[in-house]
Amino acid sequence: xxxxxxxxxxxxxxxxxxxxxxxxxxxxxxxxxxxxxxxxxxxxxxxxxxxxxxxxxxxxxxxxxxxxxxxxxxxxxxxxxxxxxxxxxxxxxxxxxxxxxxxxxxxxxxxxxxxxxxxxxxxxxxxxxxxxxxxxxxxxxxxxxxxxxxxxxxxxxxxxxxxxxxxxxxxxxxxxxxxxxxxxxxxxxxxxxxxxxxxxxxxxxxxxxxxxxxxxxxxxxxxxxxxxxx
Amino acid sequence: xxxxxxxxxxxxxxxxxxxxxxxxxxxxxxxxxxxxxxxxxxxxxxxxxxxxxxxxxxxxxxxxxxxxxxxxxxxxxxxxxxxxxxxxxxxxxxxxxxxxxxxxxxxxxxxxxxxxxxxxxxxxxxxxxxxxxxxxxxxxxxxxxxxxxxxxxxxxxxxxxxxxxxxxxxxxxxxxxxxxxxxxxxxxxxxxxxxxxxxxxxxxxxxxxxxxxxxxxxxxxxxxxxxxxxxxxxxxxxxxxxxxxxxxxxxxxxxxxxxxxxxxxxxxxxxxxxxxxxxxxxxxxxxxxxxxxxxxxxxxxxxxxxxxxxxxxxxxxxxxxxxxxxxxxxxxxxxxxxxxxxxxxxxxxxxxxxxxxxxxxxxxxxxxxxxxxxxxxxxxxxxxxxxxxxxxxxxxxxxxxxxx
Numbered sequence: 001x002x003x004x005x006x007x008x009x010x011x012x013x014x015x016x017x018x019x020x021x022x023x024x025x026x027x028x029x030x031x032x033x034x035x036x037x038x039x040x041x042x043x044x045x046x047x048x049x050x051x052x053x054x055x056x057x058x059x060x061x062x063x064x065x066x067x068x069x070x071x072x073x074x075x076x077x078x079x080x081x082x083x084x085x086x087x088x089x090x091x092x093x094x095x096x097x098x099x100x101x102x103x104x105x106x107x108x109x110x111x112x113x114x115x116x117x118x119x120x121x122x123x124x125x126x127x128x129x130x131x132x133x134x135x136x137x138x139x140x141x142x143x144x145x146x147x148x149x150x151x152x153x154x155x156x157x158x159x160x161x162x163x164x165x166x167x168x169x170x171x172x173x174x175x176x177x178x179x180x181x182x183x184x185x186x187x188x189x190x191x192x193x194x195x196x197x198x199x200x201x202x203x204x205x206x207x208x209x210x211x212x213x214x215x216x217x218x219x220x221x222x223x224x225x226x227x228x229x230x
Numbered sequence: 231x232x233x234x235x236x237x238x239x240x241x242x243x244x245x246x247x248x249x250x251x252x253x254x255x256x257x258x259x260x261x262x263x264x265x266x267x268x269x270x271x272x273x274x275x276x277x278x279x280x281x282x283x284x285x286x287x288x289x290x291x292x293x294x295x296x297x298x299x300x301x302x303x304x305x306x307x308x309x310x311x312x313x314x315x316x317x318x319x320x321x322x323x324x325x326x327x328x329x330x331x332x333x334x335x336x337x338x339x340x341x342x343x344x345x346x347x348x349x350x351x352x353x354x355x356x357x358x359x360x361x362x363x364x365x366x367x368x369x370x371x372x373x374x375x376x377x378x379x380x381x382x383x384x385x386x387x388x389x390x391x392x393x394x395x396x397x398x399x400x401x402x403x404x405x406x407x408x409x410x411x412x413x414x415x416x417x418x419x420x421x422x423x424x425x426x427x428x429x430x431x432x433x434x435x436x437x438x439x440x441x442x443x444x445x446x447x448x449x450x451x452x453x454x455x456x457x458x459x460x461x462x463x464x465x466x467x468x469x470x471x472x473x474x475x476x477x478x479x480x481x482x483x484x485x486x487x488x489x490x491x492x493x494x495x496x497x498x499x500x501x502x503x504x505x506x507x508x509x510x511x512x513x514x515x516x517x518x519x520x521x522x523x524x525x526x527x528x529x530x531x532x533x534x535x536x537x538x539x540x541x542x543x544x545x546x547x548x549x550x551x552x553x554x555x556x557x558x559x560x561x562x563x564x565x566x567x568x569x570x571x572x573x574x575x576x577x578x579x580x581x582x583x584x585x586x587x588x589x590x591x592x593x594x595x596x597x598x599x600x601x602x603x604x605x606x607x608x609x610x611x612x613x614x615x616x617x618x619x620x621x622x623x624x625x626x627x628x629x630x631x632x633x634x
Contacts, residue, residue, distance in 0.1 A: 054546055054627045075550045082548020089631060093543045097248035107547045109241070112232045154547070 001193055002028040002051060002162065007060035009046050009216075020046040021057070022216035028195065028209075030161065033188045035207035036197045043216040044197045045166055051195065052085050052164045053077045065161065082111050086155030086192075088184070090167035092147045094139040094154075101126060101135040104154045111158065125153040129183065145176030152183055162193045169203055181206065233553055242560040249536070252529045257569045259526065260607055263519035264573025265580060267603035268595045270515045272581040274508030276593030281504060283592075285497045291333075291467055292366065292493040295326075295457040295474060316482045317453030320382045320442065325481060326459055329473040331466035334362040336458040337382060339445040343413040345438055347399050354395060355437045356412060358445025358455075366460045369434060374406045374421030377441055385443035389417035392435035396422045412438060413448050467492060512599050516606060522569075523610030530562055530618035534625075541622050542630025551623040558619035559612060566611025570604045577603075 009021035020043045028034055036044045049055040050062065053069060062070045069080060094103045104122040113121070126135050129149040139147055148168060155163055165184060169177030181203060188194040198204045212220035246253045297318045323337035339358030344351055357363075361379040364371070376390055389410055396405045409416045417440055446452055461470040471490050479486045534541065541554060549557075577595060584593040 049628045052546070054631075075552075078545070078548050078550040080548075081546060087546045091539075091631075093539060093546075093631065095540055095543070097244055106544070109237050110233065110544065110547055110549045110553060112234060114234070115237070158548075 001030040001032070001065060002026070003061075003063040004051075005061040005063075007050065007062065008058045009043075009050060009055065010058045019216045021050065024060070024216070024218055026211065026218065026221075028193060030193055031188070031191050032209055033185070033194045033207045034196070034209045034211060035204035036195065036211045036213060037199060037201060037204040038213035040199065041215075042213040044213050046216075047213065048164050048166050048195065048197045051162070052087055053081050082107055083158055084161050086152075086158070086160040086163045088148070088151050088155050088163065088165040088168045090170035092139070092144075092151045092171070094147055094150060096139050099136050099138055100131060100142065100150045100153075103139070103150055104157050106154060107158045121157055122153070125157040126150070128156075129153045143176065144172045145179050148172060148176070148180045149183060152180070152187070156187060156192070160192070162195065163187060165194070165196045167198055167200075168196065169198070169200065177203070233556065238556055238560045239564065241557055242564050245533075245537070245557075245561050246565060249533065252533060253565060256522075256526050256529050256565050257572060259522040260519075260566055260569025260611065261573035261576055263515070263522040264570050264603045264607050265576035266515040266518045267512055267599055267606075268574060268577025269580040269584070271508050271512040271599035272577070272593040272595035273584065273591075274504065274511045275596045275599075276584070276591040278501060278504035278508060279592040279594075280590060281500045282497060285493060285500065291461040291464055293459040293461060293467065293471055293474065294491050294493070294496075295322075295459060295478070296489045296491065297453065297456070298487060298489060316485065316487050318457060318478075318488065319452055319454065320446075322478060322481060323454065323457045324382055325477050326457065326474055329470060329477075331461055331470040331473065332459055333462045334366050334458075334460040336360050336363040336366050336460075337442050337454045338363070338456050338458055339442055339449065339451070340455040341445065341449040341451075343438075343448065344411075345395065345399065346411045347408060350399050350401075352395075352398060356445065356448065357437050357439045358442035358448075359439050360442055362460075363439070363458070366458050367434075370424040372422045372424040374419070376421050377439065378420075380441070383443050384441065385447055386441050387415065387417045387444065388420045388441065390421040390423060390439040391419055392423050392433070392437050394433070394435040395438055410438070412440065415444075415448060417444070467494075508596070508599075512602075516603070519603065519606050519610055522607070523614040526562060526566070526611055527614035527617060530558065530615045531621070533561075534558065534618045534622040537622075538625060538630045541625050542627040545625065545627035546631060554623040554625075555619045558622050559615055562611045562615030562619070563608060566608050569611075570607035573607065574600060574604060 004024055004026040007021050007024040008019065011018045011020055024047065036047060038044045046055065050057055057070055061068060064080065065084065069077065095106070101119070101122050104125050105118045108118040108121060123132070123135065126132055129152060131146060131149055131153065134142060134146060139150070142150065163184065168180055168184065172180060184194055184196065185206070196203065196207060204210055209221070209223040211218055295318065297316070320337055323335055326332060327335045336359060341356050342353055343356045344353050359377060360382060361377050364376040372393060377388065378386065380386065389412065391405065391410065399410070400408065405419045405422055408419050410419050423434055440448070459470060459474060461467045471492065474490050475486060475488070478488050544554060581593050581595050584591065
């Protein structure tokens with residue numbers, strides 16, 4: 001599903017070169033539930049951005065669903081982001097002037113899906129998040145947990161293969177965060193590949209496979225196939 | 231991936247409404263620019279039409295004979311002899327009546343003199359004219375009659391006065407039949423001009439008109455100011471002009487020392503001058519459109535940085551650079567269009583107000599100014615938002631999203 005081979009990602013900061021990712025190899029199979037943990041600056045967000053095609057590797061190969069995506073042009077990468085990848089951000093990133101339903105429709109709008117079908121699919125995605133009665137609300141009329149669930153509906157409305165969540169509970173209280181994690185896990189249980197970046201070990205510990213990063217390298221990668229999914 | 235154009239418009243419209251302050255700001259800038267173009271060209275065009283109308287009121291098929299050659303260039307023997315152009319005389323004027331293409335001839339003198347009646351006195355323009363002047367200049371009488379039809383040489387002591395003169399000198403008293411003192415002579419008032427219409431150059435309401443022969447005596451001068459000739463028809467104008475030039479050359483010993491200008495030529499000149507003026511004023515106003523364009527660029531740049539996260543999000547959701555570009559450009563275009571429409575409306579309202587305040591000025595904005603200003607507004611809106619839009623399209627989504 002996802003195969004990173006000798007991935008490097010360097011940033012210039014002043015006249016110094018920072019190795020955000022330093023020779024990372026990672027293979028993730030379809031349907032896996034992976035958490036990426038590590039202190040800030042360890043490269044976990046860079047890794048997620050790279051997997052999500054928001055960022056390009058300085059060196060190395062990245063195969064997504066068997067296709068080498070490092071060589072694709074920007075438009076083709078955008079197409080893959082639209083169809084195959086869903087993002088969930090810590091800050092939700094909902095467009096404040098749009099209603100919940102309109103926010104969920106955004107990826108479909110960009111894909112050129114006709115309005116009628118968009119409405120149907122957005123309504124279904126919101127229903128799956130238990131937010132049917134909030135479809136017409138704007139983000140500022142929703143609670144934090146509801147906002148993140150709208151964002152998840154938006155990430156899943158195109159039925160992507162991979163769901164990438166960057167600190168999805170970072171802006172939420174304990175209870176709401178718990179709810180969001182359960183929603184994500186339920187989606188994973190139905191087959192979507194789920195990758196969660198977090199510094200919260202309580203959240204990260206729930207994943208069946210836990211990758212730990214430090215200074216741009218993967219320092220631990222443990223799977224507990226025997227542990228029951230939470 | 232292609233966006234539906236209705237989606238683009240709806241999204242752009244939503245974005246504009248999401249930031250009302252900057253949207254209204256840009257709208258005003260655009261509207262002022264467009265309104266300025268529309269109103270200023272309306273004023274220029276109004277001035278042009280005003281002058282045209284004034285010239286039309288001067289008379290139809292009119293030829294004006296002026297002493298002296300107005301042409302520059304070329305050295306005539308007279309230049310070395312220190313010869314001044316020969317004067318136009320009453321005999322010259324009389325000789326012009328002999329052409330079949332000429333309907334009326336009016337020799338004309340102009341001077342100024344003190345006029346007075348029972349202690350009231352003022353200085354005013356005195357026109358020496360003949361009976362036909364009334365018809366040639368399209369004047370109308372309020373009271374009495376115009377100068378009698380007599381031979382040009384007959385110096386009868388009668389005068390026709392303008393409405394202003396009548397009011398100022400005679401007040402409530404009866405003017406007709408009174409003896410008006412002009413310079414050191416006395417003239418009987420036989421008519422008062424109707425107080426309507428102006429004529430280029432001289433306000434006829436402030437003039438006193440006496441027979442041309444009387445004016446010659448009054449000013450002690452034989453030379454005419456000019457001779458007005460009315461041709462029978464438009465087609466007769468050119469033959470009449472040739473006839474005038476030939477006749478006067480013959481009378482002036484082969485010297486072509488008069489200038490014949492046709493009303494059409496004068497009108498065309500004024501038309502050109504004022505047309506150019508309208509273009510110039512419109513061009514100056516167009517600068518304000520360019521300024522509006524710069525403002526649009528500034529505000530769109532702010533808009534892009536204000537919405538960095540949103541643009542980053544759109545990219546994360548799979549928007550291509552081209553899609554981002556079209557969304558931002560659509561926003562600017564939409565804003566320019568609404569601004570241009572508002573400006574057109576304001577400009578038309580302003581022109582209406584001008585027409586209301588100055589009914590004599592036909593201040594209608596010309597169609598080319600209306601369409602050009604709207605077009606330029608859209609173009610500047612598009613052009614000046616290209617840079618911000620491209621900046622948005624090139625935004626790095628990772629950086630854009632990490633900013634809170």
